[in-house]
Structures are given as C-alpha cells and as structure tokens.
Amino acid sequence: MLKVFSFKDSDGSHLDKNLRGLIDRRKRVLGPAYQLFYSSPLHLVKGAGAVVWDAEGRSYLDLYNNVPSVGHCHPRVLAAMQEQASAINTHTRYLHEKVVNYAERLLATMPAVLSNAMFTCTASEANDLALRIARDYTGGTGVIVTSYAYHGITSAVAEVSPSMGDYVPIGRDVRVVPAPRQNTGSSEQVGKIFAEEVKAAIKEMRRYGVKPAALLLDTIFHSDGILTDPPGFLAEAVRVFRQEGGLFIADEVQPGFGRTGKTMWGFERHDVIPDIVTMGKPMGNGHPMGGLAIKANVLDKFAHNAAYFNTFGGNPVSAAVGLAVLDVIRDEGLMANAELVGEYLKVGLQSYATECSHLGEIRGSGLFIGVDIVNNNGEDDPEAAKRLVEDLRENGALIGVTGPSASVLKIRPPLCLSKEQATSFLSIFDGSLKRCFAEG
Numbered sequence: 398m399l400k401v402f403s404f405k406d407s408d409g410s411h412l413d414k415n416l417r418g419l420i421d422r423r424k425r426v427l428g429p430a431y432q433l434f435y436s437s438p439l440h441l442v443k444g445a446g447a448v449v450w451d452a453e454g455r456s457y458l459d460l461y462n463n464v465p466s467v468g469h470c471h472p473r474v475l476a477a478m479q480e481q482a483s484a485i486n487t488h489t490r491y492l493h494e495k496v497v498n499y500a501e502r503l504l505a506t507m508p509a510v511l512s513n514a515m516f517t518c519t520a521s522e523a524n525d526l527a528l529r530i531a532r533d534y535t536g537g538t539g540v541i542v543t544s545y546a547y548h549g550i551t552s553a554v555a556e557v558s559p560s561m562g563d564y565v566p567i568g569r570d571v572r573v574v575p576a577p578r579q580n581t582g583s584s585e586q587v588g589k590i591f592a593e594e595v596k597a598a599i600k601e602m603r604r605y606g607v608k609p610a611a612l613l614l615d616t617i618f619h620s621d622g623i624l625t626d627p628p629g630f631l632a633e634a635v636r637v638f639r640q641e642g643g644l645f646i647a648d649e650v651q652p653g654f655g656r657t658g659k660t661m662w663g664f665e666r667h668d669v670i671p672d673i674v675t676m677g678k679p680m681g682n683g684h685p686m687g688g689l690a691i692k693a694n695v696l697d698k699f700a701h702n703a704a705y706f707n708t709f710g711g712n713p714v715s716a717a718v719g720l721a722v723l724d725v726i727r728d729e730g731l732m733a734n735a736e737l738v739g740e741y742l743k744v745g746l747q748s749y750a751t752e753c754s755h756l757g758e759i760r761g762s763g764l765f766i767g768v769d770i771v772n773n774n775g776e777d778d779p780e781a782a783k784r785l786v787e788d789l790r791e792n793g794a795l796i797g798v799t800g801p802s803a804s805v806l807k808i809r810p811p812l813c814l815s816k817e818q819a820t821s822f823l824s825i826f827d828g829s830l831k832r833c834f835a836e837g
C-alpha cells in the first residue's frame with residue numbers, strides 16, 4: 398500500500414466537535430476506502446500561492462502540493478478558465494482554436510520529434526493510453542517499472558504500480574527492477590548498474606515468451622524515494638530497452654512543468670528523448686487535466702486501428718487553463734525560482750543535517766527535495782518521519798513522506814514558493830527537529 402500517514406478513527410477523541418462531525422459524515426457517505434492525512438485532519442477552505450488556510454482561519458505554508466504548481470488559485474488561471482467556460486465548452490469532435498494553440502505550445506516545450514499531443518483528464522488515463530499505444534506499436538506486452546513505482550489508478554496502470562502493495566497484483570507481463578538508488582559514482586556508473594537490471598528483466602521476460610513493449614519510468618522516481626542524481630543515469634537503460642524493440646515512456650507527472658528548475662521535463666536532466674511522455678497534475682494547476690506527447694510514427698499504427706475520443710480530455714476550458722499555466726511558468730520565471738529557492742532550501746536542510754544525525758541523505762532538484770530520516774543505526778526511520786511531518790503540521794508547514802518505507806520527507810511546494818517563505822519553513826523545521834529529536 399502506498400504509505401500515507403492516515404488518520405485513524407481511534408485517533409479522533411482530541412478533535413473538536415465540528416471537525417469530528419465532518420469526518421463522521423464523510424465516512425458515512427464516502428465509505429472506508431478514502432484516507433485523510435494527519436492525526437488531526439486538515440479542513441482546508443482557501444489557498445493562495447504557497448499558503449493554505451483551514452476553516453478556523455489558521456494559515457499553513459504548503460510545501461507538499463505538486464498539483465497547484467503555479468500557486469493555489471492563481472488569478473490568471475482562474476480568469477482563463479472563467480472566460481472560456483463563459484464562452485463555450487465542447488470536445489475534440491469540434492474544432493477549437495485554443496485546443497490547437499495549447500497542443501502547439503505544449504509540444505514547443507519538448508524535443509521536436511515528440512510532435513503529437515493527446516489529451517486526457519488524469520495522468521492515470523494518460524499512462525493507460527500510453528501503454529495501449531506502446532503495446533500496439535511494438536506488438537509486445539512486457540512492461541518494466543521500478544520496484545516502488547506508482548503510475549495510477551485504472552486496472553491497466555494499477556498493475557504497473559507495485560507501490561500499491563500486495564493486494565494489487567503486478568501484471569503477469571510486468572517486471573520490476575530496483576530503482577537506481579545509489580547516487581555516488583558517475584552517471585555512467587550508476588546508469589550501467591540500472592541498465593544491467595533492465596537487461597536482466599528483459600531476459601527473464603523473454604524466458605516466459607513475453608516481448609518487451611514499454612520501459613515506464615517516473616523520471617524523478619518520487620515514490621521510490623526521490624532519486625535525482627547523478628543526472629544522465631537513465632540513458633543507458635533506455636538504449637538497452639530500445640535495442641530489444643521496446644519504447645521508453647517518461648511519466649512526467651511529478652518532475653514535469655518546470656519543477657526540477659533547470660529543465661521543463663525530468664527526462665531532459667537525463668539527456669534522453671522518450672517515445673511517449675505522460676503528464677498530469679501540474680498541467681492544469683488543479684483543473685483535472687492529463688495528456689501525452691508522442692512521436693508521430695509511434696502513434697500512426699494505433700490511430701489507424703482505433704480512433705481516439707475522450708469526452709472531457711482536450712476540451713476548450715482545459716486548453717485555456719493549460720495555456721494559462723504555461724504562460725505563468727514563463728512570465729513569472731517559475732523555473733528559475735524553483736532552481737533558486739530549491740537550492741536555498743537544500744542548503745538550509747543540509748546545514749541542519751550537520752547537527753542532527755537523524756537527517757540522512759538529502760537529495761533533490763529544483764523544488765523537489767527528499768530527506769532520508771534515519772535512526773541511530775542509520776536505518777530508515779518511518780516513525781520519526783511521521784513525528785516530524787505531524788509536528789510540522791502542528792506548527793504551520795505541510796510536507797509529506799515517500800519511499801518504500803515512508804521514511805523520506807517529501808518537500809515539493811508550489812513553484813512560486815518565495816525565499817522568505819522558504820526561510821520561514823526552515824525555521825519551523827528547525828523547531829520540529831528539536832522537538833522530535835530532543836537529543837539533537
């Protein structure tokens with residue numbers, strides 16, 4: 398099960414009557430499958446930039462959310478949405494200028510060979526569609542993913558998402574490889590080890606008569622623990638997989654749209670050009686949008702055999718929102734901000750690590766930072782990570798955890814986080830460290 402620190406009913410005796418009442422009503426109608434963050438769940442009612450407010454009017458610095466990536470409730474995004482929704486909303490079976498504009502603008506951020514765009518409403522759908530196309534193009538069925546990957550919620554992508562746990566079986570033609578965890582050594586060295594794993598998985602696949610179709614990778618390996626370095630380590634594995642006739646699908650849901658600072662897309666850090674790029678979350682800044690960019694020759698065969706229609710994917714309102722998100726990233730210099738503020742945060746966190754032995758390795762690129770929390774023996778310490786996340790929440794800062802044992806702090810704010818806000822966060826973090834690790 399993808400690990401989140403979820404509220405348990407038994408934790409709820411300390412909550413005030415209103416909050417408890419809402420939790421109970423929610424459970425009655427939504428049922429038991431949903432989770433809530435924190436032992437005191439948050440009831441958020443407002444957001445602006447990198448700040449959110451709860452129903453009591455208390456503010457929190459949001460260093461968790463990758464969806465409102467250009468900032469909660471960004472006025473330009475809202476205005477674009479309202480303007481288009483007031484004119485008309487249709488679908489891709491009618492012509493609309495904005496949909497074409499958006500595809501052109503989005504594709505212009507990618508290498509030219511990725512010359513076609515297709516739209517969905519979620520990233521799960523985008524990965525689902527990418528797998529269908531890859532299987533069609535290659536005539537294979539085999540997929541390789543990393544051992545704690547998450548690629549979405551439909552049946553087809555749940556079976557390539559090992560992080561969902563034992564109850565959600567991995568598909569029979571799916572093979573898992575360890576994520577490239579070691580960040581020491583050159584990109585060639587790390588890349589070679591990862592490529593060897595991919596080679597072994599292909600061999601094993603072939604042994605069972607399965608032909609490779611797709612190497613599907615989150616290019617920042619966020620659920621595997623946020624694995625960013627050394628840039629370039631993906632190239633060899635992609636080369637090996639292509640040699641066997643398979644395609645490389647880059648899942649850009651997490652690193653995409655400028656999060657890593659220097660580059661718009663995670664795959665660019667690794668100097669590889671995917672055959673298919675899948676996108677979601679930050680694409681619409683909270684408006685449900687997903688999609689893919691694809692090489693035209695890869696799409697051709699699929700398109701010949703199966704027309705594509707997605708009622709809401711690629712509608713003009715979404716296109717208007719998507720255009721506004723791209724405009725804001727450009728006009729507000731959000732990539733440069735992600736690089737600058739991300740580095741500032743990383744350096745600040747590193748300075749605490751010299752004092753506190755429970756902060757292990759700190760990794761990251763731009764505004765996506767992972768911090769290993771370890772015990773006195775240097776082992777993963779999910780309980781301590783949970784204490785820290787809870788304490789930060791109590792003191793006005795939101796982050797999350799990730800990684801196979803949920804012991805990696807996930808710091809991933811909207812890209813507009815200012816240096817002043819980063820300073821405030823570091824100071825809250827310092828207090829939490831002192832409280833959670835009293836011995837320092």
Ligand SMILES: Cc1ncc(COP(=O)(O)O)c(C=O)c1O
Pocket residue numbers: 519520521522524547548549550615648650651677678
């Ligand atoms: C890497 C990755 N791919 C795909 C998805 C699925 O996105 P959605 O929930 O929008 O379908 C997620 C969601 O967390 C993700 O992190």
